[in-house]
Amino acid sequence: MTYELTQEQEILRETIRDFSQNEIAPLASKIDWECLVPSELFAKLPQLGLFGISVPSELGGAGADFLSLLIAVEEVSRASGSLGAQLAFHNAVVCEALASSQNSKLREGMLPKLASGSLGAFDFSTLREENNKNKQVLCRIEGAELIVNGQSNYVMNAASANFFLVLGRLPSKSEQVLFAFSKDGVSEKEFTVGEPKKLLGMRAAGAAEISFNELKLPFEAIVYDLEKVKPALGQLLARTDLALAAVALGITQASVDASVKYANERMQFNTKIGNFYAVQDMIASDAVDLETARSLTYLTAQEIKSSPSLERDSAIAKVASSNAAVKASRHAIRVHGGYGFTRDYPVERYARDARFAQIYFESNEELKAKIAKSLLGQSPS
Numbered sequence: 313m314t315y316e317l318t319q320e321q322e323i324l325r326e327t328i329r330d331f332s333q334n335e336i337a338p339l340a341s342k343i344d345w346e347c348l349v350p351s352e353l354f355a356k357l358p359q360l361g362l363f364g365i366s367v368p369s370e371l372g373g374a375g376a377d378f379l380s381l382l383i384a385v386e387e388v389s390r391a392s393g394s395l396g397a398q399l400a401f402h403n404a405v406v407c408e409a410l411a412s413s414q415n416s417k418l419r420e421g422m423l424p425k426l427a428s429g430s431l432g433a434f435d436f437s438t439l440r441e442e443n444n445k446n447k448q449v450l451c452r453i454e455g456a457e458l459i460v461n462g463q464s465n466y467v468m469n470a471a472s473a474n475f476f477l478v479l480g481r482l483p484s485k486s487e488q489v490l491f492a493f494s495k496d497g498v499s500e501k502e503f504t505v506g507e508p509k510k511l512l513g514m515r516a517a518g519a520a521e522i523s524f525n526e527l528k529l530p531f532e533a534i535v536y537d538l539e540k541v542k543p544a545l546g547q548l549l550a551r552t553d554l555a556l557a558a559v560a561l562g563i564t565q566a567s568v569d570a571s572v573k574y575a576n577e578r579m580q581f582n583t584k585i586g587n588f589y590a591v592q593d594m595i596a597s598d599a600v601d602l603e604t605a606r607s608l609t610y611l612t613a614q615e616i617k618s619s620p621s622l623e624r625d626s627a628i629a630k631v632a633s634s635n636a637a638v639k640a641s642r643h644a645i646r647v648h649g650g651y652g653f654t655r656d657y658p659v660e661r662y663a664r665d666a667r668f669a670q671i672y673f674e675s676n677e678e679l680k681a682k683i684a685k686s687l688l689g690q691s692p693s
Contacts, residue, residue, distance in 0.1 A: 315610035321380055328387040331360060336391035343392055344661050347508060347515045349472075357399070357429070362388070364427025365403050367411060372424040378404075378551070379613040382558040389562025393665030394516035396559045398431065401468050404555035406432030406477045409548055410492060413535045418492060422475060425494075433469035434477040435522065436545070436673065438488065449524060451480035451489050456531055458491060463523040468672070471508040471518035477535070479545070490535045490544065502527040513664030550616070550626035552673050557609040557626075557633035560669040564602045564633070567640035567662045571595050571647040574657075585647070594643040601636035608632055624686040627679040634669035634676060641666045
């Protein structure tokens with residue numbers, strides 16, 4: 313099987329690619345160095361529909377499908393992994409969660425703002441912190457209010473986000489609640505965002521700590537009915553994996569491009585290094601991994617609404633794509649020799665950013681355990 317793109321998807325790819333290479337790529341090193349996306353660049357993104365790629369058109373979005381979302385994320389990530397990751401989480405998790413919500417007031421109130429340029433952040437860390445109450449987001453229901461306490465240490469997009477999608481745990485350990493809110497109008501006493509974390513890669517992705525102290529939200533902030541949270545989370549985690557796979561594909565493509573360009577320019581022993589078998593082998597191997605991972609990712613995205621094995625297939629796509637990104641970026645450094653370790657070339661940035669895709673949100677080791685359990689017929693823990 314192979315994926316086929318529609319004419320609209322091909323046009324989207326070319327449009328976002330041209331914008332990314334002309335507007336984002338020249339600033340990518342500065343974005344990485346300063347750990348910040350310039351506001352003037354950020355302001356251009358909603359004009360291309362990049363803040364609401366799959367948001368319904370009647371709510372201010374582009375109304376595209378999920379594969380189109382991944383294509384756009386891949387092209388942006390090809391220029392800047394940090395910006396690609398921000399848009400990936402904003403679109404594939406926050407916007408997708410609200411778009412699928414039956415809470416019409418929340419959906420119609422937030423999605424137009426998200427699509428027009430207000431950044432969204434998500435935090436599902438409660439899934440991974442079941443035995444550590446000090447690092448959980450804990451909720452309780454009193455009357456017609458949801459009251460939130462606790463903290464989470466690493467929330468991507470948090471430093472620049474206006475809207476937050478958060479998974480909290482109710483007093484009954486078996487119950488979880490997914491809620492969304494805007495930080496506008498919320499006091500600093502109730503909700504705070506810490507300073508951006510200093511990360512190895514994805515340095516401008518805005519990772520920060522968030523803290524809640526008796527934050528009171530109306531029931532309208534709840535995204536899904538309690539009995540629907542668990543299946544909805546499975547869908548959102550699959551979308552998270554596919555979004556990260558798209559980010560990794562962009563980094564892999566950028567690494568292959570850099571290797572090819574340098575191999576065709578660098579001369580050694582009176583010949584281009586691209587004529588050496590060792591260099592050819594690395595480039596060919598990376599191209600095979602790239603096209604394989606892209607096919608897995610695109611095919612899974614095309615079947616996202618009907619696949620009975622979506623969570624397993626999205627995990628496979630994320631593992632394959634992130635491993636390809638790490639391998640291709642390491643090869644790009646080898647092709648560049650000593651120059652690969654300098655900031656004169658972007659390949660060292662690719663290597664740092666690629667590692668992120670292997671460990672966030674669920675590490676590849678965790679995902680491989682899920683894949684194995686699915687194949688073995690074992691229930692996930």
